[in-house]
Amino acid sequence: MSTEQHLAELRREREHVAFLYRRLEQEQAEAKAALVAANKTADSLLERDFAVNAVANRLAMTKVADSGLCFGRLTDAEGEHTYVGRIGLFDAEDDYRPQLLDWRAPAAKPFYCATPAHPDGVSVRRQFQTWRREILDFRDESLDSASGDGDDSALLVALESARGETMRDIVATIQADQDDIIRLPGNGVVVVEGGPGTGKTAVALHRVAYLLYTERERLERRGVLVIGPNPGFLRYIGTVLPSLGETSVVFGTTGGVLPGLTTTLQDGPEARRVKGSPQMVEVLAAAVADRQELPSQVGDPDPIPIELSDVTVPLDDELVAAARHRARATGLKHNAARKVFAEHVLTLLTERAVGLVGDDWFDVRDVPGLAEATAIDIRTELESSDDFQRAVKRLWPRLTAKRLLSDLFSSPARLAAACTALPDGDRDALARPKGMPWTVSDVPLLDEAIELLGTGPARVKEEPDEEYAQELLRILGHDMEMDDGEELRAVDVVSAEALAERHAEHDDRDVAERAAADREWTYGHVVVDEAQELSAMDWRMLMRRCPSRSFTIVGDLAQRESPAGVRSWRDMLAEYVDDRWTYRELTVNYRTPEKIMALAARVLVDVDPALKAPTSVRTGGAEPVLREVTDLDDALATEVASAMAAAGAGTVAVVVPDGVVVDTPARTYAPTETKGLEFDVVIVLEPHLMTATDRYVALTRATKELRILHTVALPGNLYSG
Numbered sequence: 219m220s221t222e223q224h225l226a227e228l229r230r231e232r233e234h235v236a237f238l239y240r241r242l243e244q245e246q247a248e249a250k251a252a253l254v255a256a257n258k259t260a261d262s263l264l265e266r267d268f269a270v271n272a273v274a275n276r277l278a279m280t281k282v283a284d285s286g287l288c289f290g291r292l293t294d295a296e297g298e299h300t301y302v303g304r305i306g307l308f309d310a311e312d313d314y315r316p317q318l319l320d321w322r323a324p325a326a327k328p329f330y331c332a333t334p335a336h337p338d339g340v341s342v343r344r345q346f347q348t349w350r351r352e353i354l355d356f357r358d359e360s361l362d363s364a365s366g367d368g369d370d371s372a373l374l375v376a377l378e379s380a381r382g383e384t385m386r387d388i389v390a391t392i393q394a395d396q397d398d399i400i401r402l403p404g405n406g407v408v409v410v411e412g413g414p415g416t417g418k419t420a421v422a423l424h425r426v427a428y429l430l431y432t433e434r435e436r437l438e439r440r441g442v443l444v445i446g447p448n449p450g451f452l453r454y455i456g457t458v459l460p461s462l463g464e465t466s467v468v469f470g471t472t473g474g475v476l477p478g479l480t481t482t483l484q485d486g487p488e489a490r491r492v493k494g495s496p497q498m499v500e501v502l503a504a505a506v507a508d509r510q511e512l513p514s515q516v517g518d519p520d521p522i523p524i525e526l527s528d529v530t531v532p533l534d535d536e537l538v539a540a541a542r543h544r545a546r547a548t549g550l551k552h553n554a555a556r557k558v559f560a561e562h563v564l565t566l567l568t569e570r571a572v573g574l575v576g577d578d579w580f581d582v583r584d585v586p587g588l589a590e591a592t593a594i595d596i597r598t599e600l601e602s603s604d605d606f607q608r609a610v611k612r613l614w615p616r617l618t619a620k621r622l623l624s625d626l627f628s629s630p631a632r633l634a635a636a637c638t639a640l641p642d643g644d645r646d647a648l649a650r651p652k653g654m655p656w657t658v659s660d661v662p663l664l665d666e667a668i669e670l671l672g673t674g675p676a677r678v679k680e681e682p683d684e685e686y687a688q689e690l691l692r693i694l695g696h697d698m699e700m701d702d703g704e705e706l707r708a709v710d711v712v713s714a715e716a717l718a719e720r721h722a723e724h725d726d727r728d729v730a731e732r733a734a735a736d737r738e739w740t741y742g743h744v745v746v747d748e749a750q751e752l753s754a755m756d757w758r759m760l761m762r763r764c765p766s767r768s769f770t771i772v773g774d775l776a777q778r779e780s781p782a783g784v785r786s787w788r789d790m791l792a793e794y795v796d797d798r799w800t801y802r803e804l805t806v807n808y809r810t811p812e813k814i815m816a817l818a819a820r821v822l823v824d825v826d827p828a829l830k831a832p833t834s835v836r837t838g839g840a841e842p843v844l845r846e847v848t849d850l851d852d853a854l855a856t857e858v859a860s861a862m863a864a865a866g867a868g869t870v871a872v873v874v875p876d877g878v879v880v881d882t883p884a885r886t887y888a889p890t891e892t893k894g895l896e897f898d899v900v901i902v903l904e905p906h907l908m909t910a911t912d913r914y915v916a917l918t919r920a921t922k923e924l925r926i927l928h929t930v931a932l933p934g935n936l937y938s939g
């Protein structure tokens with residue numbers, strides 16, 4: 219194409235995209251008008267809710283497309299064009315012919331995946347370079363022959379742009395292997411593994427957007443849970459999804475999964491390892507069993523005397539063991555089984571008391587009817603006896619998860635009784651005084667304890683609201699006129715009662731708020747990022763939240779920092795899905811330029827010589843700078859000033875190991891806080907004071923420049939090229 223032809227074509231494309239923006243504005247205006255109308259004219263609150271929600275969703279979708287609405291075009295062999303963009307637009311006047319194809323629609327797949335070898339009906343793929351609403355330029359890639367003039371300039375432009383405080387979407391430049399993962403079916407477990415910067419986070423989030431598009435009804439109702447390593451990371455990725463047009467997503471860390479408790483506090487490595495180990499399942503079950511005690515275990519006096527008006531009845535091990543056996547045999551959870559236990563103790567004690575009433579020459583059981591009458595009296599007296607109530611409370615206490623755990627960790631005797639499943643040394647790692655704050659590793663243990671005790675804050679389940687359901691049926695009834703003029707009323711397919719049940723959860727809160735407040739909420743899909751950090755106990759907690767096992771798990775075993783983290787995906791998943799899961803690998807690094815990655819790859823040897831670093835897509839760039847300095851603060855001040863100049867509008871981060879204190883105007887991060895993040899210029903201080911994994915993570919965060927300041931000579935693999 220000559221320059222003139224190119225410019226003429228560019229003009230035409232600008233006009234077409236301007237037309238698409240006008241269509242978008244028209245949609246926005248219509249949605250706004252519909253919103254006002256819905257607010258004004260609806261007969262009832264419910265009707266209004268329905269209408270408002272539908273329009274508000276559409277309005278939100280059109281708003282996120284305000285910038286970069288259309289980013290490409292496909293041309294088929296007949297010369298027909300299909301424009302691809304952030305949302306779909308349709309021509310209502312022309313049988314809803316698509317004017318703009320949503321990137322998630324099946325027909326948009328060739329935009330990401332077609333190759334000259336597999337053109338998938340595409341003759342030319344055109345990529346627009348956009349800036350806000352402008353089309354700056356375009357590039358064509360001919361798929362008719364292997365000699366196509368395609369290049370990845372759109373990708374490179376995207377990768378070169380300065381980074382901001384939050385992650386951006388990659389819809390315009392998703393690569394074929396990434397697209398393949400994004401479009402995998404939503405059922406089942408998908409594990410995506412890849413080195414730093416291979417787009418795991420980006421792919422996981424775009425997959426959520428894709429699934430919300432293809433399985434909208436189910437996922438909007440149940441919601442999607444996205445688990446990240448820390449709140450900073452969640453802030454970084456939190457805006458990517460709305461920009462993809464989605465809102466029903468709950469972001470959280472494992473420390474915040476339980477309603478009413480959010481912690482970011484980490485235990486030391488030993489406690490973290492032990493608390494995360496699968497043996498804790500047995501430990502906690504034993505800890506609960508240990509709270510179902512015998513009189514000889516709870517101390518003086520033994521047996522426990524239960525004083526009644528006529529007689530004192532001894533409550534001994536034999537009687538309690540029998541009652542305990544029956545209560546345990548019900549299979550009920552601890553707090554529910556307590557009633558059964560108390561009932562059996564009551565019955566057995568009554569029997570015993572009846573035998574004790576009278577004296578040597580008189581036994582009530584010898585007089586017909588007297589034993590029964592006495593038993594009734596004794597039972598009534600026992601029920602209100604303080605001795606009896608106190609004894610049951612000591613022998614089978616009602617427990618909360620927090621009390622179970624804090625009693626366990628603060629009592630050497632209870633630890634000894636519950637930890638037979640643990641190697642000797644591990645028990646000490648669990649010991650701690652009462653009243654200490656909860657840590658991230660405690661959260662899955664609390665969750666497990668709630669399962670065993672049955673003391674979770676009950677799900678707020680409202681009474682089925684018949685009136686609400688009738689109203690709903692009335693509204694649905696209006697909407698269901700069929701083509702042949704016959705009316706299929708909603709009542710024909712669903713009863714008011716069933717609807718009331720289904721809509722019992724109807725309240726003003728959105729899915730995210732309702733899910734976050736409900737421990738028993740089950741999500742439609744769960745995404746786990748930096749999944750290598752999660753312990754066996756964390757996985758149990760998350761699997762509970764998605765019984766349908768619809769998971770996207772992304773991680774990199776080479777970046778595992780937690781001693782309780784994943785060592786093998788297969789081993790971790792075996793218990794939940796056996797070998798029915800899908801594995802995909804990403805091998806191209808889109809973040810770190812090759813010269814920085816070469817240095818990081820040498821450091822990776824310290825983590826594990828068998829591991830292979832990903833290949834950088836970005837060649838060239840600045841060599842990493844290593845400076846040995848005597849005064850760290852002075853050197854840092856100079857480095858930060860020059861880094862800020864180099865980054866321009868981009869971001870600068872200083873990564874500081876534990877124990878090093880610096881004073882700098884730049885943002886500082888502990889190595890683990892940089893997990894999943896990226897910055898234009900990264901200054902790493904004293905890398906020799908970091909663990910090998912932390913060093914590898916810190917060195918792979920830069921998109922442009924890496925500078926290392928150190929006060930002692932560094933190991934050879936950091937220097938040798």
Ligand SMILES: Nc1ncnc2c1ncn2[C@@H]1O[C@H](COP(=O)(O)OP(=O)(O)OP(=O)(O)O)[C@@H](O)[C@H]1O
Pocket residue numbers: 373376377386387388391392393396412413414415416417418419420421774808809893894895896918
């Ligand atoms: N196809 C793509 N087009 C444009 N940018 C991309 C693409 N894939 C990845 N990126 C960019 O590469 C960078 C790294 O991506 P991401 O953070 O998802 O990687 P990661 O594998 O999760 O890394 P880490 O393991 O270090 O957390 C991001 O800036 C992301 O936007």
